[in-house]
Amino acid sequence: MKIRTFIATASLVASGTLVAFSGSAQAALYTTCVGDGGAVTVSNDLVVPAGKSCTLTGTKVKGTVTVEAGADLVAAGATFNGAVNVEENAYLDLTGTTVKGALTTESAFGTHLEKSTVKAVDATAGFVYAVDSTLGGNVRTEAGELYVSGSTLSGSLTGEGNQYSDVYDSTVKGALTVDGNVLGGVFCAGEVYGAATWAGNADTLQIGGEGALGSCAGASYFGGDLSFTDNTAAAVLDNAIVRGGLTATGNDPVLVVGELTRIRGAVTGETAVAGASSARSAGRAAPQDRGAGLAEKAAERTAAARADAHEAGKSL
Template identity: 40%
Template structure:
């Protein structure tokens, strides 16, 4: 599944509101037009905002929405080749699946089942958050162009072959795996329960990888994940307070690599070029048969496949819904 970076940086975000309308003696002149979508729609233009009702599915192909899209609790939005001139907001247990699509505003998922951004451009911010009792959601970005920051505070985070024009800040998630991706800002990965795999990445700003309870792999091929190519870090890289093992190899660091309070001690390979030097306790990477047991267990689990199974399950249920609903009769 691993691919090289082919996407260009996304353009500056444009934030568009819903279209206004008015009718004599009825709604005010500035009232927003809202369309409810249940079922399928094709190459039509939806003026104003679009709402997917609770526990319903809206399946769009080639559709243009001139306002915001809101997916209510338990609802599903499936879009291929769609253009959304506002933001997309997903409520609790909602599912958003965008293929070859564009969103000029933000993508905000709150206590959601998950979001897929594949071959799509989100010009605004991408956020994934959850409450204390929310189900474990996910953010799955493949060949995506993200025009601003990506912020995750919940669930599973998997990014591959993508471009992020801002900062990636992923904390208190299940895991954060990033492959073959360009990040124009900073990278912060912290307090992830199952750690983080950072392979063949380019990060322009300073980075911090801290407090992860699962194994951490920084660079390229390693004991927990396979990927091609070294990683480049434009600033300082701080790796500290991780508690399940750290392996760092095949990196070019323009600043300083700072290591502190990792238990066990961080393992640093010979194939690193660190302009500012390596500060802090570390040891060589041992022979393969002697590497940390935590990494051996992690290597058996492919996070991408795990998320794909969840995607397939939700898609199947959503497709059954739209088959029963038929045409949404919108636009």
């Protein structure tokens, strides 16, 4: 592998695994990564070329990071000062890594964040799987799979048109919106300080307590208003404290409210007591935590990416 630096029409060739390009004297210099990168500083943008794999350990990138179509980037202990963009069928795996700019994905295979800090997330299609991470801005996912566990979000969290949006043991300091999810969603043992809304979802919504998606032993806290509207999902709200009011309108079946729920504000709409949910839940097998499936999917892609990068060779 080689380093090639192009500025205008001049070029310099040296040994190594990072390749830097610039189309003109005015264009920004960028570095490509194919293979294993170590604790170096990249002073410009970093690109993982289409279909290639890059692993970074302790690397610092001062510019924007782009993972092109079908490519893989696996980073541990890295720092990205700029934005990160993940393209179609590409994959991003970050462990103990800081992203100071926004993370944007477009029809990506998926994104796995573990013990990492990211400014904001905007994802269309693919999965977002965040564990024990800090998300500093708004998080929005659309038409994919969303799973958040043990994490803190400084802004809002939105799951729109996803397969599902599941949140466990996490704090959302802004608003929470789950809209039009095909398989509904779970909220377990978490906190939301803005308004929380579940609207137009199908299949199952389990907000605390016992339900078709398993058992949630911890209590949940909602600092603002809570709204369930126009859902066709079998929905259960239990073991929760709601500081604001509850709106439950247009739901079929109606929202089931468990005996451990405490609502401080007014209740608008139609609800049912917890005992009425047993007949609906009868005969439905409780699936495993959906995070296990995402963890397996992420682990397989990560392992393949590491193998490809190792085969390509080591960096400086």
